Amino acid sequence: MTEYLKHYSVMLKECLEALELGSKASGSLLLGDLTFGAGGHTFALSDHIAGSMVYSVDQDPDALKNGEENIIHRGKVGIVKLLPMNFVEFPDWCEQNQMQQKFAGILMDLGVSSHQFDKMERGFSFRADAPLDMRMNHGDNSKPTAADLLNTLSEKEISDLLFTYGEERLSRRIAAKICELRMTKKIETTSELEDICFHAYPAKDRHQKTHPATRSFQALRIAVNDELRVLENTIPKLLPYLSEGGVLAIISFHSLEDRIVKHTFKEILEKQDFPVTILTKKPLTATEEELSINSRSRSAKLRILQRESQLGRVDGTKKKRFKT
Ligand SMILES: C[S@@+](CC[C@H](N)C(=O)[O-])C[C@H]1O[C@@H](n2cnc3c(N)ncnc32)[C@H](O)[C@@H]1O
Known part of the structure; x- marks a missing residue:
C-alpha cells in the first residue's frame, strides 16, 4: 500500500x-x-x-x-x-x-x-527486462498480451498498429524486424522489443530525446487495452x-x-x-x-x-x- x-x-x-x-x-x-x-x-x-x-x-x-x-x-x-x-x-x-x-x-x-508503469513485471516499460504483458487487467487471461499480438498478427497488422497508435514513422521497418525474429523464436520480453526498435532506427537517430522504442511501446499498450x-x-x-x-x-x-x-x-x-x-x-x-x-x-x-x-x-x- x-x-x-x-x-x-x-x-x-x-x-x-x-x-x-x-x-x-x-x-x-x-x-x-x-x-x-x-x-x-x-x-x-x-x-x-x-x-x-x-x-x-x-x-x-x-x-x-x-x-x-x-x-x-x-x-x-x-x-x-x-x-x-x-x-x-x-x-x-x-x-x-x-x-x-x-x-x-x-x-x-x-x-x-x-x-503500473514503474512495476517492471507489468511489461509497460523497457527500462528493465520483463515479460511483454501490458494488460491493465492482468487478471483477465482471455485477453491477449502484447507478446501475443506480436507473435500472431501479420506484418501489415503490426505495422498499422505501430503507425496508428504510436505515430511511429518507422513502423514498417520495425514490423519487418519483428516478423524476422519471430521466424526463429517467439517474442516474449520487453528487452527483445526494445532491441528490435533500437536497431530498426538508423544509427544517427538512436540516441535522440525520445528513445526508438517509446512510440512502439505506447502503440502496443493502446492496442492491448483497446x-x-x-x-x-x-x-x-x-x-x-x-x-x-x-x-x-x-x-x-x-x-x-x-x-x-x-x-x-x-x-x-x-x-x-x-x-x-x-x-x-x-x-x-x-x-x-x-x-x-x-x-x-x-x-x-x-x-x-x-x-x-x-x-x-x-x-x-x-x-x-x-x-x-
Ligand atoms: C492515470 S491512472 C489514474 C490515477 C488516479 N487518478 C490517481 O490520482 O491516483 C489510470 C488508472 O485507470 C485505470 N484505467 C485505465 N483505463 C481503464 C479502463 N478502460 N477501465 C478501467 N480502468 C482503467 C488504470 O488501470 C489506472 O489504474
Missing part, C-alpha cells in the same frame, strides 16, 4: 474545482472517478466535497486491492466505493443498479498509472447519468486520446440529446508550479463539459474560470 500513497495526481486542483462546480450547480453529492489508480483524485474529491459519495472504477486488480486497503486506512468505508470493471461497463452498471441520484461530476484520468475504442464508446454513454449542472472532466496524455475527447464533446454538443456547455474551449494544461513538481503532467490536457439544465445553461458565468 505504501507505494500507492506516494502517487502524484495530475491537475488535481483543476479537477477538484470542476467537480465542485458540478456539485454546486446540480445539488448532487454523487461523484464518479472512472480511473481510480492510486486513488489520489478519489480521496481528494472525497475530502474536498463535504458529504460526497464517490464511486470509483478500475480494471487493475492490484490498484483495486491497494484501494480497498487504502479506503480502510483513510476511514472512507461506505464513502468511497470501488467498482472492479472496465469503465466502458460503467454506464450499464448505473442502469442495472438503478442509481437513485445522478452524478454531480465524473472524472477520467486516462492511461496507465505511474505505479484504449481508444473504449474511450470513444464510453464518453457519450455517461451523459444520461450526469445530473443537470453536472460536469464530465477528462485528462488525456497524448494527441490520439485528446482528439477523441475533443471530437466526442463536440458531437455531444451538436447532437443536443443532452444539452451541454463545453467549459474548456481549449484544453487546460498543468501550471508551471505543477510541472516543477511532476514532469509527467507536461503532456496532460484537461477538457471539461457541463450538462445544462432543461431551463437553460447552468451557471454560465463559471465558464470563465476554465479559460486557459
Whole structure:
C-alpha cells in the first residue's frame, strides 16, 4: 500500500474545482472517478466535497486491492466505493443498479498509472527486462498480451498498429524486424522489443530525446487495452447519468486520446440529446508550479463539459474560470 500513497495526481486542483462546480450547480453529492489508480483524485474529491459519495472504477486488480486497503486506512468505508470493471461497463452498471441520484461530476484520468508503469513485471516499460504483458487487467487471461499480438498478427497488422497508435514513422521497418525474429523464436520480453526498435532506427537517430522504442511501446499498450475504442464508446454513454449542472472532466496524455475527447464533446454538443456547455474551449494544461513538481503532467490536457439544465445553461458565468 505504501507505494500507492506516494502517487502524484495530475491537475488535481483543476479537477477538484470542476467537480465542485458540478456539485454546486446540480445539488448532487454523487461523484464518479472512472480511473481510480492510486486513488489520489478519489480521496481528494472525497475530502474536498463535504458529504460526497464517490464511486470509483478500475480494471487493475492490484490498484483495486491497494484501494480497498487504502479506503480502510483513510476511514472512507461506505464513502468511497470501488467498482472492479472496465469503465466502458460503467454506464450499464448505473442502469442495472438503478442509481437513485445522478452524478454531480465524473472524472477520467486516462492511461496507465505511474505505479503500473514503474512495476517492471507489468511489461509497460523497457527500462528493465520483463515479460511483454501490458494488460491493465492482468487478471483477465482471455485477453491477449502484447507478446501475443506480436507473435500472431501479420506484418501489415503490426505495422498499422505501430503507425496508428504510436505515430511511429518507422513502423514498417520495425514490423519487418519483428516478423524476422519471430521466424526463429517467439517474442516474449520487453528487452527483445526494445532491441528490435533500437536497431530498426538508423544509427544517427538512436540516441535522440525520445528513445526508438517509446512510440512502439505506447502503440502496443493502446492496442492491448483497446484504449481508444473504449474511450470513444464510453464518453457519450455517461451523459444520461450526469445530473443537470453536472460536469464530465477528462485528462488525456497524448494527441490520439485528446482528439477523441475533443471530437466526442463536440458531437455531444451538436447532437443536443443532452444539452451541454463545453467549459474548456481549449484544453487546460498543468501550471508551471505543477510541472516543477511532476514532469509527467507536461503532456496532460484537461477538457471539461457541463450538462445544462432543461431551463437553460447552468451557471454560465463559471465558464470563465476554465479559460486557459
Ligand atoms: C492515470 S491512472 C489514474 C490515477 C488516479 N487518478 C490517481 O490520482 O491516483 C489510470 C488508472 O485507470 C485505470 N484505467 C485505465 N483505463 C481503464 C479502463 N478502460 N477501465 C478501467 N480502468 C482503467 C488504470 O488501470 C489506472 O489504474
